[in-house]
Amino acid sequence: MIWTFVRRSYLVLLFIFLTIPILMTLIYSLSTAWTTLLPDGITLKAWSALFADSRFWSAAGRSFLLSLAAVGLSIAFLVPTLFAVTLYLPKLAAALEFLSLWIFVFPGVILAVGLIRIFSNPPLAISGTPWLLIPAVTVGVMPFAYRAVANAFEAANVRELSEAARSLGANDLQILLWVILPTVLPGVLSGGVLALSAAFGEFSLAQLIVGSAWETLPYYQYLTNSQDGHRSAAISFIAFAVAWGLGAFALSQKKDSSSVVVV
Amino acid sequence: MTRFLSIGIVIAFFLFLTLFLVLPGGYLVLTAFTNKTGLTLEHWTEATKPLFFRALNNSVGLSLQSALEGGILGALAAGALWRSSPRTQRFLGGLSGIAANFAGVPLAFAFIVLFGVSGVFNYILQGIGLETIDIYRRQNLHIVYLYFQVPLMTVLMLPAFAAIQKDWLEAARGLGASPLVFWWRVGIPVLLPTLLGSIVLLFANSFGAYATVYALSQGSINLLPTQIGFQVSGQVGYNPGAAAALACMMAFVLLLSLVIYRASKRWAAKLEAGAA
Numbered sequence: 001m002i003w004t005f006v007r008r009s010y011l012v013l014l015f016i017f018l019t020i021p022i023l024m025t026l027i028y029s030l031s032t033a034w035t036t037l038l039p040d041g042i043t044l045k046a047w048s049a050l051f052a053d054s055r056f057w058s059a060a061g062r063s064f065l066l067s068l069a070a071v072g073l074s075i076a077f078l079v080p081t082l083f084a085v086t087l088y089l090p091k092l093a094a095a096l097e098f099l100s101l102w103i104f105v106f107p108g109v110i111l112a113v114g115l116i117r118i119f120s121n122p123p124l125a126i127s128g129t130p131w132l133l134i135p136a137v138t139v140g141v142m143p144f145a146y147r148a149v150a151n152a153f154e155a156a157n158v159r160e161l162s163e164a165a166r167s168l169g170a171n172d173l174q175i176l177l178w179v180i181l182p183t184v185l186p187g188v189l190s191g192g193v194l195a196l197s198a199a200f201g202e203f204s205l206a207q208l209i210v211g212s213a214w215e216t217l218p219y220y221q222y223l224t225n226s227q228d229g230h231r232s233a234a235i236s237f238i239a240f241a242v243a244w245g246l247g248a249f250a251l252s253q254k255k256d257s258s259s260v261v262v263v
Numbered sequence: 264m265t266r267f268l269s270i271g272i273v274i275a276f277f278l279f280l281t282l283f284l285v286l287p288g289g290y291l292v293l294t295a296f297t298n299k300t301g302l303t304l305e306h307w308t309e310a311t312k313p314l315f316f317r318a319l320n321n322s323v324g325l326s327l328q329s330a331l332e333g334g335i336l337g338a339l340a341a342g343a344l345w346r347s348s349p350r351t352q353r354f355l356g357g358l359s360g361i362a363a364n365f366a367g368v369p370l371a372f373a374f375i376v377l378f379g380v381s382g383v384f385n386y387i388l389q390g391i392g393l394e395t396i397d398i399y400r401r402q403n404l405h406i407v408y409l410y411f412q413v414p415l416m417t418v419l420m421l422p423a424f425a426a427i428q429k430d431w432l433e434a435a436r437g438l439g440a441s442p443l444v445f446w447w448r449v450g451i452p453v454l455l456p457t458l459l460g461s462i463v464l465l466f467a468n469s470f471g472a473y474a475t476v477y478a479l480s481q482g483s484i485n486l487l488p489t490q491i492g493f494q495v496s497g498q499v500g501y502n503p504g505a506a507a508a509l510a511c512m513m514a515f516v517l518l519l520s521l522v523i524y525r526a527s528k529r530w531a532a533k534l535e536a537g538a539a
Contacts, residue, residue: 007343007346007347008343010339010340010343011340011343011344011347011351011355014340014343014355014359014413014417015355015358017409017410017413018358018359018362018410018414019358020377021370021373021374021376021377021410022373024373024376024377024383025369025372025373025376028376028383034381034383034386077272077275077276077279078276080269080272080273081272081273081276083269084269084270084272084273085273087269088269088270089270089273092273099277099280099284099285101521102284102285102288103284104467104471104517104521105288105514105517105518105521106284106287106288106514106517107471107472107473107488107517108473108474109471109473109488109491109492109510110288110291110471110491110510110513110514111284111287111288112492112495113287113291113491113495113503113506113507113510114286114287114288114289114290114291114510115283115287116495117287117290117291117294117503117507118286118287118290135279135282135283136283138279138283139280139283139284142280172268172269173268176269194364197364198364201365201367201368201369202367203367203368203473203474203477203478204473204474204477204488204492207474207477207492207496208492208495208496211496218367218368218369218474219368221368221369221372222368222477222478225368225372225375225478229375229376229381232372233372233373233376235369235372236368236369236370236372236373236376237369239367239368239369240365240369240373243361243364243365244361247357247360247361247364248357248361251353251357251360251361
């Protein structure tokens with residue numbers, strides 16, 4: 001039927017639209033020059049130059065550290081908080097969800113404006129250091145982390161599990177560490193991967209709060225964009241690969257296909 | 264004892280959020296409405312300067328355009344996926360979910376490779392005698408934004424389509440209704456709240472986007488988020504008061520969009536409950 005054909009072609013076009021920028025970026029990073037329909041030649045020069053640059057490795061290391069710290073911190077806060085809220089403070093559940101969404105109203109650029117002004121003066125003059133960037137990114141990835149933890153809690157029947165454990169004589173700390181944590185951890189980790197991916201690509205907070213003082217990978221790429229296009233293409237491809245790899249991992253862990261934070 | 268411990272963590276968490284989320288927000292409002300001597304509206308007068316007004320105007324225009332285009336293209340994609348096999352749905356739905364979150368420096372650079380001064384696609388367009396696309400122009404920026412707007416809309420619409428049972432279509436056909444009539448009388452009314460709410464969310468998504476446009480144009484495209492960034496980092500002009508006022512304006516628009524989106528979700532849930 002004609003409609004089946006139209007529908008399929010549309011989906012093929014969507015697939016091409018989503019994948020061609022990545023593919024082209026990869027080919028560009030591997031080409032000598034590209035001035036006609038096809039690249040003039042293939043070379044690994046851009047990639048080897050990139051891998052030989054110690055600045056690239058330190059920037060990648062910082063981004064890696066930053067995303068691990070921010071996601072680790074948000075999960076460390078959210079798991080006990082949701083546990084306590086589920087058991088003792090159900091009235092706070094709505095407030096918690098509300099706060100986790102508040103970052104949509106204060107995206108990176110706005111949050112940075114407020115943070116810089118507050119943390120530029122003693123006693124808390126930590127603007128310009130990773131000590132402000134880490135909590136800022138933690139707040140930035142909170143909607144992702146909150147979704148991950150809340151979904152895992154919903155799937156785990158936390159209330160019944162806790163009651164069962166308590167009737168066997170466990171106290172709250174034991175319940176949290178030995179019953180709830182192992183149950184929710186797989187869900188939290190697979191959802192947390194998306195938060196990791198978001199933190200890894202974070203640009204606005206990094207640029208405005210630390211800038212060159214603590215160069216992350218996106219900021220390094222931004223600074224070197226104009227120097228060598230092929231090398232920049234290589235960094236873009238790495239960023240794509242990280243995001244798509246982590247995203248595919250998160251998807252393979254769960255049944256439904258939405259990896260977007262639906263507010 | 265352990266109960267106190269867990270409540271202690273809750274308090275610590277709320278303190279953390281207060282310090283790094285609520286306080287900066289409050290401080291912003293305070294900065295926007297005060298100067299050294301007291302309450303003032305001078306930052307708001309500043310914020311209506313032609314430069315800032317153009318930024319606001321550009322941001323609204325770009326966000327409207329990319330929300331409408333992304334909304335229509337994404338809704339069509341979700342509709343096409345609705346009739347596809349679960350495997351296709353899972354695959355393209357997943358791909359969309361990842362792409363929807365992928366904005367920033369790497370995306371900007373990917374589009375420079377495609378449509379920049381020596382962009383690959385521009386050579387192709389040139390080769391077949393068509394006009395090239397200059398991605399650094401504001402008028403063309405919506406093309407880059409579609410990369411995350413279309414998949415975001417697709418992911419937002421998929422659950423709404425899933426609420427339409429495929430046998431409704433068969434039933435309607437059995438009663439003599441053409442597919443067109445079915446979509447007009449049943450499909451679109453059921454989808455409408457999610458459709459409108461998601462387009463509003465797409466508007467907000469574009470309105471607050473900073474990294475992509477900043478990396479693409481080094482700030483030469485005058486939009487609200489880039490202007491706020493400038494006025495606070497002091498690269499081009501330094502006016503924290505005006506930046507705070509602009510940021511308040513932006514936060515208000517985003518808050519409004521979020522409220523509308525949440526209301527549309529409740530409306531959709533009510534409709535679906537009524538239909539089922």
